[in-house]
Amino acid sequence: MTSPPAKSYSAVFLDRDGVINEEAGIIFQPDQLELIPGSAAGVRRLNGLGIPVIVVTNQPAVARGLCTEADIGRIHDRLKELLKEEEAVVDAVYFCPHHENADDVRYRCVCECRKPRAGLLRRAASEFGLDLTRCVVIGDRTVDLQAARTAGCEAFLVETGYGGSDGKCAAVPDRTFSSLAEAALFIEQCQTPENEP
Numbered sequence: 337m338t339s340p341p342a343k344s345y346s347a348v349f350l351d352r353d354g355v356i357n358e359e360a361g362i363i364f365q366p367d368q369l370e371l372i373p374g375s376a377a378g379v380r381r382l383n384g385l386g387i388p389v390i391v392v393t394n395q396p397a398v399a400r401g402l403c404t405e406a407d408i409g410r411i412h413d414r415l416k417e418l419l420k421e422e423e424a425v426v427d428a429v430y431f432c433p434h435h436e437n438a439d440d441v442r443y444r445c446v447c448e449c450r451k452p453r454a455g456l457l458r459r460a461a462s463e464f465g466l467d468l469t470r471c472v473v474i475g476d477r478t479v480d481l482q483a484a485r486t487a488g489c490e491a492f493l494v495e496t497g498y499g500g501s502d503g504k505c506a507a508v509p510d511r512t513f514s515s516l517a518e519a520a521l522f523i524e525q526c527q528t529p530e531n532e533p
Contacts, residue, residue, distance in 0.1 A: 341417070344431030344470075345523055345526060346471060347387050347389075347390060347472075347528070348388070348520075349390050349392050349460070349484075351392065351451075351477065353495055354416065354494075354496055354497015354498055355496065356371065356374070356375045356379065356516065357369050358371070358498040362397045363397065365403070365407070365458075366410050372515070376424040376470070377422065377520075379425070379426065379520070381521065382520050382523065388464050389426050390426065390427055392428070392456040392457060393432070397442055416429075430460055432450040432456060451479040451482070452480075453483065457473070458485060461487075468489050469488045470486045471487075471489045472491070472492055473492065474494060475494070477502045481509055490510045491507065491510050493509035493513070494515055494516055496515050
């Protein structure tokens, strides 16, 4: 693993599918969600740093009429339950239900919150009082990396899920890790006292 830089992070943003839970296409029911082995341990390691761990995720199931926003809430409740079983916590979950080609016309729009745009990151930063230049986004898709770039965050790619193979954006990661657990270990190493601003 590469040596950590002389800096620390004030928050970590995580994509959901393919980073925390197994990539399973469009998830529209709680029982479809299964954690990637080791991902809860990665979240728990980040929790130990005392910084916010925030999920930012596109959820087109709503736009496609497969479920409601309330159903997405229940899926996220399930995510939190599974993490809690392994003593891990996410501080907040922000999701985009929109799509420009949505089947449900109520969600058909070009919004600012759908990654690769950075609306979810900016909203979270406003609500948590974060400096986005001191935050990192961990994702498995190029749209996650592009959202990070647009917001001014560092961009880490994990090789779980799509592993960057979606190819929807030309964004290149600052660093690549095999998993969330490995990325969390790197971030922990960056938070040493001598690296504190």
